[in-house]
Amino acid sequence: MRLNSQYICIGLLVFAALVTLTELRISLHDRGGTKGQTSKSPHQVVPDSYASDRKPSPGPISSQTPWPQSSISRPLTPTKECPSPPVQSPCPSTPIFSPADKETSSSPKSPIIDGCQDLPNNDDVLVVMKTGATEAAAKVPTHLLTTLRCTRNYLLFSDLDQDIGPYHLHDVLANVKQEMISGHKDFDLYRKLQDFQKKGDDVGPLNGQAAWDLDKYKFLHMLQETYRMRPAAQWYVFIEADTYLSWHGLLEWVAKLDPSKPYYLGAPVSIGGQSFAHGGSGFILSQGAMNKTVGQDEGLAARYDEAIAHECCGDLVLAKALQETSDIQVMRSWPMINGETPFTQPFDHLQWCHPVVTFHHMSSEEIHRVWKFEAQRNQSAGPLLLSEIFDHFVQPIIAPTREDWDNLSHDLIYRSASAIAGEEATYAGKSYDTLTPPEREASFSFEHCRAACIDNPECKQFKFQNQTCSLARAISRGTASAPKPADQGGRVMSGWMVERVEAFKQRMGPCEPAWIL
Numbered sequence: 001m002r003l004n005s006q007y008i009c010i011g012l013l014v015f016a017a018l019v020t021l022t023e024l025r026i027s028l029h030d031r032g033g034t035k036g037q038t039s040k041s042p043h044q045v046v047p048d049s050y051a052s053d054r055k056p057s058p059g060p061i062s063s064q065t066p067w068p069q070s071s072i073s074r075p076l077t078p079t080k081e082c083p084s085p086p087v088q089s090p091c092p093s094t095p096i097f098s099p100a101d102k103e104t105s106s107s108p109k110s111p112i113i114d115g116c117q118d119l120p121n122n123d124d125v126l127v128v129m130k131t132g133a134t135e136a137a138a139k140v141p142t143h144l145l146t147t148l149r150c151t152r153n154y155l156l157f158s159d160l161d162q163d164i165g166p167y168h169l170h171d172v173l174a175n176v177k178q179e180m181i182s183g184h185k186d187f188d189l190y191r192k193l194q195d196f197q198k199k200g201d202d203v204g205p206l207n208g209q210a211a212w213d214l215d216k217y218k219f220l221h222m223l224q225e226t227y228r229m230r231p232a233a234q235w236y237v238f239i240e241a242d243t244y245l246s247w248h249g250l251l252e253w254v255a256k257l258d259p260s261k262p263y264y265l266g267a268p269v270s271i272g273g274q275s276f277a278h279g280g281s282g283f284i285l286s287q288g289a290m291n292k293t294v295g296q297d298e299g300l301a302a303r304y305d306e307a308i309a310h311e312c313c314g315d316l317v318l319a320k321a322l323q324e325t326s327d328i329q330v331m332r333s334w335p336m337i338n339g340e341t342p343f344t345q346p347f348d349h350l351q352w353c354h355p356v357v358t359f360h361h362m363s364s365e366e367i368h369r370v371w372k373f374e375a376q377r378n379q380s381a382g383p384l385l386l387s388e389i390f391d392h393f394v395q396p397i398i399a400p401t402r403e404d405w406d407n408l409s410h411d412l413i414y415r416s417a418s419a420i421a422g423e424e425a426t427y428a429g430k431s432y433d434t435l436t437p438p439e440r441e442a443s444f445s446f447e448h449c450r451a452a453c454i455d456n457p458e459c460k461q462f463k464f465q466n467q468t469c470s471l472a473r474a475i476s477r478g479t480a481s482a483p484k485p486a487d488q489g490g491r492v493m494s495g496w497m498v499e500r501v502e503a504f505k506q507r508m509g510p511c512e513p514a515w516i517l
Helices: 002-031 133-145 178-183 185-199 209-215 218-229 247-254 287-292 314-326 364-376 386-397 446-455 498-508
Strands: 125-130 154-158 162-164 167-171 235-240 264-266 268-271 274-277 283-286 412-415 461-465 468-472 493-496
Touching: 125 218, 125 247, 133 154, 133 162, 133 167, 133 364, 154 218, 178 185, 185 209, 218 235, 218 287, 218 314, 235 287, 264 274, 274 314, 283 287, 287 314, 364 386, 446 461, 446 468, 446 493
Parallel strands: 125 154, 125 235, 154 167
Antiparallel strands: 162 167, 235 283, 264 283, 268 274, 412 468, 461 468, 461 493
């Protein structure tokens, strides 16, 4: 009994210490102000081959220019005092938007910690996340614990008005024309989501092609609603639930640009002659662009509702609307805004010294891994560069041989006639008579495939599967690939030219950030 009493006393002492630490942390947080921006002067190194692909630079703002004071942050006075001591429910920090209701504040009132403390002021940057009700519960929480911890300036849009804990997701389709909502087949899922919510049923199992068909209607209405709710932001950063956002790269980049100019930044793709910023990779609109479009035309989104039904993609229609109404076109910002993950990213001289702003197709676990790495790196070294991603995530995987691994080689493909039923032999687009001996034998085995890579001085990696040899000039990490039956492709084996990879790194040398301006 005496021993148990000792344990109880020790427990009470520990509890008291935790209470004291909690009170101290809250006190320090309440007293602390926002740190100013640390001045950096990164050199603007852009590969020559990039110059013809981008628009003329509007001219960078001097690195000595102080970060502008927030025009959208308006602290409120709490309506009641927080009880003390707040052991189980820490006193929330003051909301930064006015009025403090669900429409204008998606974020909780918690201190910003872990990987965010050295960031420049981001009050003038608004992050807008687009998701869907069928995936929100699985994907959004990861962002709330990582990317979105670094700001209180964000909005969450979905196809259902819902809450995830204290976080509110706005139904961005509520203002679509009623005849579309009530009668168009693309909105069958939307009506079903409303019905499931009323019944209290789980909407997660409804995920599928219908969710994709509905998603394209969100883009323009997201722009319209964002500007209505946050008209004073200087930069609007639009991402999706599988997009990774690097704050250091983003904030240092936009500090070099003039937000009053109509910027539309993204990783461009083209369909049917229409160039547009790929939505999943993320895209950025300046105050100048938003004000010139949705700021001047409250009915812009609704006018395109019927047109969207006949198009594949909402991000394409968004670009078309910007161009048709205001002559705003996407400025190529790849590879800073990027459609790959760190694990699928090909690395070469064009994808090495650029700062990271986004990655796409990221799982929750991958977002956490990259976030953790970025939070722990030396922030005084400047923005996170693609070369650092290579060193941390790719280099440790590289080996002469890696079994049950697909390193995503696909530049040159050699396939025997018997590899895939009904298909002819493939020799990297060459005629058989022009092949070197190693190329002719490349599809015989993994070692023959290696020999073909050695024979090609530009080859840095290769993979072999089902009598198919694939070579690549760029370097990729790839992913593990479990063995499959022979009729489903069989086993995948990969290899890298380790000495060539190291020689490439030595040629590239130390990097200065290659900003796209």
